[in-house]
Amino acid sequence: MVYALSIIGVVASLLSAYLLPWTNTPIVIGLTYAIAALGVSVMMRAGQVSFGHAMYACLSAYTVAFLARAYPGLDSIFLLIAGVVVAGISSAIIGVFVVRYRSIFFGMLNLALSMVLFALLGKMYHITGGTDGIRINRPTIFGMRLEREPFEYVLLVLALVIALILAWAVQRYFRSGNGQALAAIKTNETRLEYLGFSAYGVMWRGYLISGIVVGFAGALLALIQGLVTPEIGLWLRSGEYVFIAILGGAGHVLGAFLGALVFETVKLASAAYFPGLWQFILGLTLIIVIFLFPTGFVGQLSKRFKL
Numbered sequence: 578m579v580y581a582l583s584i585i586g587v588v589a590s591l592l593s594a595y596l597l598p599w600t601n602t603p604i605v606i607g608l609t610y611a612i613a614a615l616g617v618s619v620m621m622r623a624g625q626v627s628f629g630h631a632m633y634a635c636l637s638a639y640t641v642a643f644l645a646r647a648y649p650g651l652d653s654i655f656l657l658i659a660g661v662v663v664a665g666i667s668s669a670i671i672g673v674f675v676v677r678y679r680s681i682f683f684g685m686l687n688l689a690l691s692m693v694l695f696a697l698l699g700k701m702y703h704i705t706g707g708t709d710g711i712r713i714n715r716p717t718i719f720g721m722r723l724e725r726e727p728f729e730y731v732l733l734v735l736a737l738v739i740a741l742i743l744a745w746a747v748q749r750y751f752r753s754g755n756g757q758a759l760a761a762i763k764t765n766e767t768r769l770e771y772l773g774f775s776a777y778g779v780m781w782r783g784y785l786i787s788g789i790v791v792g793f794a795g796a797l798l799a800l801i802q803g804l805v806t807p808e809i810g811l812w813l814r815s816g817e818y819v820f821i822a823i824l825g826g827a828g829h830v831l832g833a834f835l836g837a838l839v840f841e842t843v844k845l846a847s848a849a850y851f852p853g854l855w856q857f858i859l860g861l862t863l864i865i866v867i868f869l870f871p872t873g874f875v876g877q878l879s880k881r882f883k884l
Contacts, residue, residue: 586834587737587741590604590608590733590737591733591734591737594729594730594733595730598726598729598730601726601729601730601733602729602801603841603845604733605729605733605736605797605801606798606801606802606841607837607838607840607841608733608736608737608740608797608837609634609736609794609795609797609798609801610794610817610818610821610837610840610841611740611821611833611834611836611837611838612739612740612743612790612791612793612794612797612833613630613631613634613790613791613794613795613818613821614818614819614821614822614825614833614836614837615743615744615747615790615822615830615833615834616630616633616786616787616788616789616790616791616794616818617630617787617791617815617818617819617821617822618822618827618830618832618833619747619750619759619783619786619787619790620783620784620787621822621827622751622756622759622760622783622827623759623760623762623763623780623783624679624680624762624763624764625679625680625683625684625762625780626683626684626819627683627684627687627688627787627815627819628684628685628687628688628691628812628815628816628819629684629686629687629688629689629690629691629692629812629815630687630691630787630788630791630815630818631691631791631809631810631811631812631814631815631818632667632687632690632691632694632695632810632815633664633667633668633788633791633792633795634664634791634792634794634795634798634809634810634814635691635694635695635698635795635807635809635810636660636663636664636667636694636792636795636810637660637661637663637664637791637792637793637794637795637796637799638660638795638796638798638799638805638809639698639705639711639799639805640656640659640660640663640664640796641656641657641659641660641713641795641796641799641800641805642710642711642713642799642805643711644656644659645713645714645716646711646713649714649716650717651716652716652717652718652719652720653716653717653718653719653732653735653800654718654719656716656796656799656800657793657796657797657800660792660795660796660799661789661792661793661796662792663792664788664789664791664792664795664796665785665788665789665792667788668784668785668787668788668789669781669785669788671690671784671788672780672781672784672785672788673781674686675687675690675784676777676780676781676784677777679766687815688812688815691810691811691812691815692812694810695807695810695811695812698807698810699807705807706806707807708806708807709806710804710805710806711804711805712803712804713799713800713802713803713804713805714803715728715803716800718731718732718735719731729801732797732800732801735797736797736801739793739797740834743790743793744830744831744833744834747786747790747830748829748830750786751829751830755779755782755783758774758779759779759780759782759783761774762776762779762780791818795809817840820836820840820859820863821833821836821837821840822836823836823863823866823867823873824836824839824840824862824863824866824873825837825839825873825874825875826870826872826873826874826875827873828872828873828875829875831875832873832874832875835873835874835875836873836874839862839874840859843858843859843862844859847859
């Protein structure tokens, strides 16, 4: 079932982008939301909701922008890797402190850190460009200098490959001993300690993986937009990631992608036909899903199919 849906999603994305080139950018942006929601769902596995994880996407995106501006000859792949490395190092350091906390304290501490980053990026105009951000000249990709349309198509293929690899890796992690221990923090952390696991160590590793996954989303977003602004790290963006994770369900990695699909579809359709009410429609969609499908879309699929 999962493999069938994955194949259908990949083929549909490639065909849509090929036949309707204007859909290329929305599809890649939708994939970045799905990847970021996948990272957030790692922490939700432990019952912890972060309202500040967009800061890792932001750090990754600004790393891409700074390097592209300082060294115009760098390839997109190198920029992508550099962005993810910075996001990973940052989450490893920040995680040392934040994983000591649980529940609302965990969520609010991440939110506070992301707002500090947002404020700094907006104030340090001479370095970051302030609210205007940093424009990225289109870099080479796999050593090729491409025009906008073929560049976006190759980036779409790259984003799909990365999304599939990350989904496979995160699902493997969920089924591993560490992943099971992370889920146990949500149900009975004290019993986990009695079994000989360090809850702190389990949480830190989960937080590190979460930050790295969100870092991929930030780097891809910077490359497809060609512009990096502080809004990438705004708390509203973190809220959207949480929205998508809840919408799709955190029980399986498929939930992040189903949630992103519904989120982007509802957002684009409501913005096109009801421009003054699109936020209301998004909120109403989430309320309906919570009432009808408390475990998200993936929870309903799990009842009918073995995921």
